Structures are given as C-alpha cells and as structure tokens.
Amino acid sequence: MSSSLSLSHVSFVLPEGRTILDDLTFALGPGRHGLVGDNGSGKSTLVRLLAGELAPTAGTVEARGRRGYLPQTRAWAGATVADVLGVAPALAALARIEDGSVDPADYDLVGDDWDLPDRVERWLGQVGLAGLGPDRPVSAISGGEATLLRLAGLMLGDPEILLLDEPTNDLDADARARLTRIVDEFSGTLVVVSHDRSLLERVDHVGEVRAGAVRWFGGSFSDYEAVIEAEQEAALRSVSAAKADVRRQRQDLVDQQVKQARRDRKGRANADSLPKIVAGAYQRKAEVTSGRLRGMHEDRLGASRAALATAQDRLRDDRRIRVDLPETQVPPRREVLRAEGVVPAFGTARSFDLDVRGPERIALVGRNGAGKSSLLRALLGLQEPRAGRSVVHVPWRYLPQGVDLLEPERTILENVREAAPEAEPGTVRAQLARFLFRGNAVDQVTSTLSGGERWRATLASLLLSTPAPQLLVLDEPTNNLDLASIAHLTEVLDGYRGALLVVSHDAAFLADLGLDRSIEVV
Template sequence: MSSSLLSSHASFVLPDGRTLLRDLTFSLGPGRHGIVGDNGSGKTALLRLLAGDLSPTTGTVEARGRLAHLRQTRAPASASVADLIGVGPVLAALRRIEDGSVDPADYDAVGDDWDLPERLHAWLDRTGLGHVGLDRPASSVSGGEATLLGLVGLLLQRPDVLLLDEPTNDLDADGRARLTEIVDEFSGTLVLVSHDRALLEHVDHIGEVRDGTVRWYGGTYSEHLAMVEAEQDAAQRAVATARADVRRQRRDLVEQQVKQARRDRQGRDHAGSLPKIVAGAYQRKAEVSAGRLRGMHEQRLEQSRDVLSAAQDRVRDDRRIRVDLPDTAVPPRRDVLRAEGIVAAHGSAAPVDLVVRGPERIAVVGRNGAGKTSLLRTLLGMEPARAGRSEVLVPCRYLPQGVDLLDPDRSVLENVRAAAPDAPVQQVRAQLARFLFRGGAVDQLVGTLSGGERWRATLASLLLATPAPQLLVLDEPTNNLDLASVEHLTEALEAYRGALVVVSHDAAFLADLRLDRTLEIGPRA
C-alpha cells in the first residue's frame, strides 16, 4: 500500500474552547511536504494530529503505512544514547542471546531486528555520529547530536511516513547538510514543520497554516513566497478597485438624495394647485418611486462594501518593524570587547584572541559541541575561563539560547520599563508602537502573548534598555522562531547601530545580517 496521510473535515478545539484548526481536508502522498506558519498558528498541533498523538475534535485523520514522528522533546537525564535512539532493549537482548540465553523474552525483544547493530552503525556513520558511544549519558551530547540520534532511531524503524518537527534546531552546518540528504532521499511520505528556509527549498509542496486552515502550494518555499506575493499584489489592486466603487456608490446615493429632495420641494409647490385627492395620489406614487430608487442605491452601496471587506480579508497584515536606535551607535574605532588567550570552561581548548571594535558584526560558528555558548558566556564574564582574560568595555545585553527574559505576570509596557526605568511612559509607548505594539496591546500580560508577540516584546526590552546596549550578544536567536519572527528580528537588527556577536547555524539569517567577519570555533577538546 502506498504511504499517505489523509485528513477529512478535521477540526481541533483547544480546552478553552478556541478552535485552533478547522475543517481540514487534504491528502498527502509520497514526496516531501513542508509546513510553515506563525508561532501559535497550529503547526505542531497539525503534526500531532497527523501522528495520532492528538485526536481531532471533529472529522478524521488517517495515516497509511508505518509512521515515525521526530518530536521537539528531550531525553530523561538518566537515559543513555542507546535509549535516546530507542535501541537499548534490543541490543541488550542480542548480547544476552550471544552469551547463550534461550529466554523467549529475549527473542521476542529482538523480533526481526537481528541485523540491528549493522544498520545502526551504518546510520550513525551517515549522520556523522559514529564516534558517539551508545553507553554515554544522553545528557552529554549536544542538542544537535540529540536531534540526529533521535532521527537515526526513527530511520531504523524503516518508516513509510516520516514526520519531522523543526529538525534543524541546534544542528550545525554539517548536521544540516546530512539531514538534507536524508530528506532528499526519503522515498515515502515526509512532512516537516520548519522555519529553515534552506531546508524548505528541498520540499515538493508547502502547506501554510493561517487563520485555522491549511493552504497548500506546489513547489519550494521561495516559489511559495513568489505565489503569495503575486496574490497579495492582486489583492491590493482588488482593494483599491473596491474602495473606488464604494466611493462611487456613496456619491450616487448622495446625488439621488439631493435630486429627490429637489423633487419633493417641487412636488409640494405643485400640489397646492391640485385637488387634495389628486395631490395625495401623486405624493404616494412619488414616495414609492423614491423609496425604490433609494433602496436600489443603498443595496448597491452595501454590496460594494461587502466586496471591499472580502478584498481586505485577502490582504495580509504582515507589518514590519521600523525602529530608530541612535543611542546604540558605537564610534568606528572604539574597542567594544577585548579577549586575550581565552579558553572557555567547556568545548575547544584552542585559545581565542578577539577584539571587537566599533559597530562590527561577528558570527561565531562551529560544530555542535565545540563550546560556542560557553565561549560567549566566558567572554561576558558569566563563566570562569580556563585561561586568558576578557573585558567588555561598553553597555551590553545578552540573549541566551531558549530563555525568555520577560516576566509573564507583567505587561509588555511594564517589562520594557523595567529595562528602561528612567524613560518617560509616553516615550516607551511610542517606541513600542514601532515594535508593532499599539494602543492597548502594550498593556497585555506577557504570559498571554503568542510566541511571535512575546519575541517582539523581548526584542523591545533588549534594544530599548537604558543604558542603550552598544554590544548585543545573541545565542541561536532563530531557534524555534517562525519565519515572520525571524524577519522581525532581522528588521530590528537592521536598525541596531552597535556591535553584534551572534551564534547561529542559520545560514540564511547570517547572510541577512551583513556580517563583517566570522569566528570559527574548533572541535571539542
């Protein structure tokens, strides 16, 4: 049977009664299918519906073929690498059988997987993880290594349907290249949720989750963007045409009302010379005619407004961050950070000499486990160095990996004012409007915000802080961000005038930053 995923009028309602996904009907056959959408739009919920982890509130979802699902989860602290892959019990049973066991339970555990060790080592070599010992604690491997090990465990199941949720998070360039090869060569039905633009260039279809529905576009992500842009151009033209028609219908209605008022005055003047019964008949006939004419114009106006409303609904509210940050500027020759012979507490033993001067933009790159995060923290004095010394010479802000800096029980305005306590309230409100928080949105509790909104509020608290940061240090800032939030981050950094040091494996994001240089960290010592 050919592998496939089928959804028939499936909806999913959250416990609070909000409909997250509604009336989804589609079928996905063999090939590579990408799913994109804003944070909170329902991408992961859709993947969990397809995997059978969630049941649709209404409708049905069906998977045909053996299904495997790579989730965004971490292994328990006590787990080994073999447990992370999911082969621990089978390997243990094989060892016992080799030692002479005849226990039926061992044979049941092995099943048809007598060749598991050979297939396992082949996949480990292919994913660049042949050096990782199976008895190592899972907590000792990097996030990228854990992702690839989980993928190896799925591939060992020989799945017909493979579901991947943000598979490139934490992967270095080599890991991303190996993952992309696996995606390209998978012969069954593959569905991946991702914000990785490079990986999305290797899919056959794009499904965009928006406003509770999924719309499928043929082609890669760049082709999807071109189609959306063409649709939006057409939608904008339709809005302009509809708006002009509303103005015309409104003008026609006003003109009809003016003409009718003139006729009414003339009719009253003429009625004075007619018998009362004849004048009354004329008046009733004129009122019926006038009402019919007014109703026709009002109906046309209402229809024009409906057309305008429908056209406006097709126009996306993809707003841009437009902010000016003059206080973050650094003179070109001023030293921002100096490090001599720094060896971080974890990772590479190679000493690092680094001088950041003026508004330089520097990317820190390297393999998973090389110690990039540890280097950042050591440069900023947050971890003790094994050797060398480092000094930060300007106001600095640091965004750690996967950490929300905001207080969820305080509003957006209160969080930003906590970072800029001396700034006038109205000034902070005006600046927040440039981060797309307008009106009452600034008074929303952070805990109630969507993922994308929370990210914009975090950016605002970093960039609007006092003193203004003249050095910004970001550790994997695009991890778990939807594509719109990555664009918002890039827009905000375009306005930033200070020095920037960023760790990222996202090649497209780094290309957008217009970097001055790259610092590559060697492998783990």
C-alpha cells in the first residue's frame, strides 16, 4: 500500500484566537514535497499536524504509513547516542540476553530486531558518524552531528513517511551531501520545510504557506519562483492600470462637477427671466440630472478603487531594506583584530594567527564539530582559549547561534534605545524606518512580532547601537530564517561598512556577501 498524507478541512487556531491555518484540504502521495513561506506563516505547525504531534482545531489529518519526524527544535540534554537513536532499551535487552538473561521482557523488547547493532552501525556510517559509540553523550558532539544522528534514528525505524523541518540547519557541506543522498533515495512520501535552495531544487512539488492557506506548485523551487515572478509582473501591470483608471475616474468626477457648477450658474441667471413655477421645474429637473451624473461617476470611481485594492492584494510585500551605516566605517588599513597562536577551547587543535584590517569580510568554514564557534568566542575574548591571545581594537557586536538579543516585553523602539541610550527618539525612529519599521510599528511589543520582524529588529539593535560596531561577528545567522529574512540580512550587510567575521554553512548566503577570504577550520 502506498504511503500518503491527507488533510480534510483542517484549521489550527491558537488559544488567544489567532488563526494559523484555515480550512486546508489536500493530499500528498509518494514523492518529495517542499514547504516554503515566511517566518510565522505556519510551516512548522503544518508539519507537526502531519506528524501527529499536534491535533487540529478542526478537521482531520490521516496518515497511511509509518511516520518519521525531525523537528526544527532539537534538544537532547543528558541524552546518549542510543537515546537519540531510540534504541537504548532494545540494545540494553540484547546485552542482557547475551549475558544469559531469559527474562521474557527482554525478548519482548528485542522482538525480531536481532540485527539491530548491525543496522545501527550501517546507518551511522551512512550519515557520516561511523564509530560513534551508543553510550556517548550527545553533548559531546556538534549540533550538526546531533541532527544527523536523529536522522539516522528515524531511518532505523524504516519510515514510509518522512517529515523534515529545516534539516540542513547546522550542517556542513559534507553533512548536507549525506542528507541530500537520503532525500534522493527515499521512496516514500517526504515533506521538507527548508530555506535551503539546493535542497528545494530536488523536490517534485512546492507548497507555499501564506495567509493560513497552502498553494501547491509543480516542479522545483526554481519553477515555483518563475511562476511567482510572472504573477507579480502581471499584478504590477494590473496595479498600474488600476491606478490610471482611478485617476481617470477621479478626473471625470471633477470635470462633471465643474460642468454642473457652470450649468447651475447659467440656470440661476436664466431663472430670473422665467416665471417662478417654470424656473422651479427646470431646477428640479437639473438637480435630478446632476445627482444621477454625480452618482454614476462616484460609482465608477468606487469600482476603480475596488479594482485597485484587488490588484494590490495580489502584490507581495517585497520591500527592500536600504540602509547606509557610515558610523560603522573602518579605514582600509586600520587594525581591527589581531590573534596570535589561538587554539580554541573545543574542536580543532590547530593554532590560528589572524590579522583583520579595514572592512575585511572573512568567513570561517569547516566541518561540524571543527570548533568554528569556539574559535569565534576565543577571538572575541568570550571564551578562554587553550593557547594564544587575541585583541580586538574596535567596537564590536556578536550574534551567537539561536540567541534572541531583544527583551520580549519591550517595544522595538525601547530595545533599540537600550542599545543606543544617547540617541534621540526621533533619530532612532527615522533609522528604524530604514529597517521597514515605520510609524507606529516601532511601538510593537517584541514578543508579538513574527520571526522575520524579530530578526529585523535584532539587526537594528546590533547595528544602530552606540558606539557603532566596526566589527560584526555572526555565527550561523541564516539558521531558522526564511528566504525573505535571508534577503533582508544580505541587504543590511550591503550597507554595513565595517569588518565582518561570519560562520555559515549556507553557500548561497556566503556567495552574496562579497567575501575577501575564507579560513578553513579543520
């Protein structure tokens, strides 16, 4: 029997009443299906519903086949490799049986899975974790390795339906290649939420989650983008035509009012020479005609405005961030950072000499677990290195992985003013407008923001702080970002004039940064 997922009139509403997904009905069969959409659009909620992790507010979700689900948030504090693989009880039972146990409970735990150790070894090898012992704590491996470990655990269960939520977060190039191979070879029903373009190019269908609905497009991500681009071009033409029609109808209404005013003046002049009863009849007739004409033109203007509103609704919010940050500028030869013989606390045993000058843009790249994040912290003096020393000579700001720097109960304006206490409120408001927070938007409480809005506000608090950062250090900044937010990050960095140190596995993002050099951490 072929695997499949189906939703019938499914809705999901948060306890406070906000609708995330509204009346979804669709079915997915064998093949690779990608889900895209802005942060906060409901992609992860939809995958959790498909996985059976959430119950819908209304409607039904049906799955035909064994499901394997890799969530975006993956916390395994205190867990061992065997725990994450989901095989700890069975492996322990096998060990007891080998030691002579005849307890029926041990045999029940093993079932027919007598080759479990071999299968564990095989799948660990396929995800690049060969030799990882079952008792090893997950805290001793990198985030990317833990993701691959969880994936191996899913595949051990021989799933017929595979649900992956941002699976490439934290993965280096080799790990992404292994994940891609698993995706390519999977013959069941696969649903993947991702902002990774290379992964999305491998899907058969793309579902866009937007405004509580899901719209499906045939083909890869490039095919989806081509359709959206064509639709937006058509929508722009419709908006332009509708605006022109509104202007024309508004002018026709004005012209009619001017003509009527002239006729009224002429009628009043002629009325003086007519009997009162005749003049009154002419006036009533003129008023009826005038009202009819005015009503006709007002109706036409109203219809044109409605058509304009409909056309504008089809346009997407593709606003660009255009910032200029002259305070972050560093002279070309000024020394920004100097490191001598630095060996990070974790990962690589290699020592690093680094001299950063002027507005250099440098990427630290390398495999998962190599110690890239540890090296960043050592360079900034946030973590004691095993050897060496590092000095930063300019103001700097650091964004570690997955850390939200904003106070959730403060407004956007309050958060940014906290970072720049001497700045005038009006100045901060003007600067926030360049980050697409205009007018009363700056008074929104941070906890109510969408993921993309929170990310823009975080960037604003970093880059508008005083003193202005002349060194910006980012650790995997595109993790958990949708494609629009990645584009906004790239736009902001286009206007940044200081030195940049970035750790990232996102090849497309690094290519857009205009790097001066890359340093491999091995």
